Amino acid sequence: MWDSGGVLLHTFCVLAITVPIFTLDNGLMRTPPMGWLAWERYRCDIDCQNDPKNCISEALFRDMADRLSEDGWRELGYVYINIDDCWASMDRDANGRLQADPKRFPSGIPHLAQYIHDRGLKLGIYGDMGTHTCGGYPGTTLDDITTDAQTFADWEVDMLKFDGCYSNAKEQEKGYPAMSKALNATGRPIAYSCSWPAYQGGLPPKVNYTQLGEICNLWRNYGDIQDSWSSVLTIADWFFNNQDILQPAAGPGRWNDPDMLVVGDFGLSMEQSRSQMALWAIMAAPLFMSNDLRTISSGARTILQNRVAIGINQDPMGVQGRRLLVEKSGIEVFWRPLSDKASALVFFSRRTDMPYRYLTSLAKLHYTHGTYQIYDVFAERELGPLKDSTDFVVSVNPTGVVMWYISAPADADQNSAHMGEKLRGPALHRKSDGILL
């Protein structure tokens, strides 16, 4: 009887927790999704005759699937290969179903899904709540939602990005929840990325983040990223300026999406690339790269494959971080709490002159539990123990970051002390120099 009662109680608790998120009960994306998304780098390039290596075609996605599976990306968590706009034929088929452009996807989406699944990866596809996609391809009107959701499920697609061009606010208010239900109704777990809030200006009262968390796994709050530092900075500023609204909206299964990583493209310096990686990790942002994995530089790859930065982004507690401080010097400090009483700090410089020597202490950054172990994420080295009351100087390069993984204080329980080692993996060794740069 006691056992039976225990089971009943457990069942009750699960129900109590899951009821509010019933409409998207797909259990997906308990940590932010990672992978590759075509848009920023390849846009609507459909000129396969003159630009065969870069046009939106099955060959491009197969190439990227090969790279994700063969170059160490998959093992780090980069498992989604996501198609964006301009994949479809201009006409639906005789049964009113979407179909891929036959010249650029001659084998069809189901075959591509198989190719991707065979490599231990997942396939994302793109649709649009409206009469047309942003690129002018067939959209999904309210009447098409059930059909299109079933088509994606039949094709064994694993994720849908649902854009919002060519629809009005009323249609979106019906369409985004309807697609969520329709995806669930297929019985196939399909992660659901909603562009809805970006079309509503990103903020309450127009945006209802409680509802979004119930119907979408992630959502685009703001405009598209471009391959430039000013774009990265504009986006990061918007998200941190509105963190009091956005930060509580995120959690396991429901993420704010500041858009793709442009690391490895043309517009960011190495410092700026580390900054995007660090700030996206603090934000618990989806990590969708949009770049050419066939030709990416070793510098960019090293940043994108940084195990501790990824570990911070993927922390299982799933609490989005915050900006702690904006200094007149142009230094900003960001913080994210992590599992096992660990945390991450990012020191960022907006300056465009020279490295800035920033003087602070952990106590000034609200650390009050004694002595911490510090690991410099991009320098890839231990910095030794640091007392909360000790003043230190950290040198931050222009448009760059210093990112720290901070282990639980020495007086915390035993389990937590191992978290740093878990994130870093076995290849990294502690240095005893104790110098703080």
Next chain:
Amino acid sequence: MWDSGGVLLHTFCVLAITVPIFTLDNGLMRTPPMGWLAWERYRCDIDCQNDPKNCISEALFRDMADRLSEDGWRELGYVYINIDDCWASMDRDANGRLQADPKRFPSGIPHLAQYIHDRGLKLGIYGDMGTHTCGGYPGTTLDDITTDAQTFADWEVDMLKFDGCYSNAKEQEKGYPAMSKALNATGRPIAYSCSWPAYQGGLPPKVNYTQLGEICNLWRNYGDIQDSWSSVLTIADWFFNNQDILQPAAGPGRWNDPDMLVVGDFGLSMEQSRSQMALWAIMAAPLFMSNDLRTISSGARTILQNRVAIGINQDPMGVQGRRLLVEKSGIEVFWRPLSDKASALVFFSRRTDMPYRYLTSLAKLHYTHGTYQIYDVFAERELGPLKDSTDFVVSVNPTGVVMWYISAPADADQNSAHMGEKLRGPALHRKSDGILL
């Protein structure tokens, strides 16, 4: 008698040519100066206790002299090592002469000059027409000009950058020409960089470029560069928007100075670094790097040491180039005529999305002499012969350039055909693939 008459005629011609530039008859900088200048990267960092490797001190300039002479820079033309602001003691000496800060320059400037000359390099120093330098150190008032010019000559300095903080327009109008005369009067060839026009807004009628060409070897027309792509772009735009005024002002011994190269610092991507190098070469700009040559990345070094880009910058004809076209697509085309009927073309993209395939022909870019040999400067390869009437596509990366060195047409005289080989040196071989990217 005939011989004697010939000599007389020759002398007369030389006089006729030199009279208009009599006040700066130093014969220096027949091609744009190249070297290294402390300001952008090191600013007024005088904190040698906490930042000994980066503070403005004789150690910093010795370090950079070592790097210029040992890492292949000097042989490519980078010979100036230039001190900027914050080198001086706050007080003049008992004789009213400027003196270096004794703690940071314990051996003194003459000793540093010797160290630099011993390595086949030249030393530049910084002064300010006004009561104080921009950083608050002793300036050079009208009364100090003769003394300070003589001090620099006594120290065996090779170049003076003369800034304009803390003086008014009338004082500058007297001071800049007076310093030119005073430097000449010392008998030591000292190149003279005038910040004057930057304080006058850079344009006529306030700026008299004819006069500047007579009294200065180079001049800063515009604001200080910062370590950011937006700064590089703002500066390049200003110079090319005003090219009708600025382009004729430049020539051997008299150069517009859009400020330092920030390649190798923190803010530019590799594409953007190639763009600055290419546009500065088109502009016949002084090539003063401001970076840390001790730690520069191999990517940045490769760009700064590109022999053909340097060759274009250093073309002995000394004609500044121009922007030919601004396309709605965001592509811009730049051109510079070079010695021996050669020329340089730069295709530049302002886009921030993806590589753009730009369709054009040499004829559309005003080439009308038949077939040309094309060399891709940064790809470091021959692209084969190209007829002026042939349409071609050049793929330009976002914020990047494609730079071509274009040899004299096939029907030009024999001598000119060798120019390409001269610039490239013996290590480069022609490829026969003939593909135009």
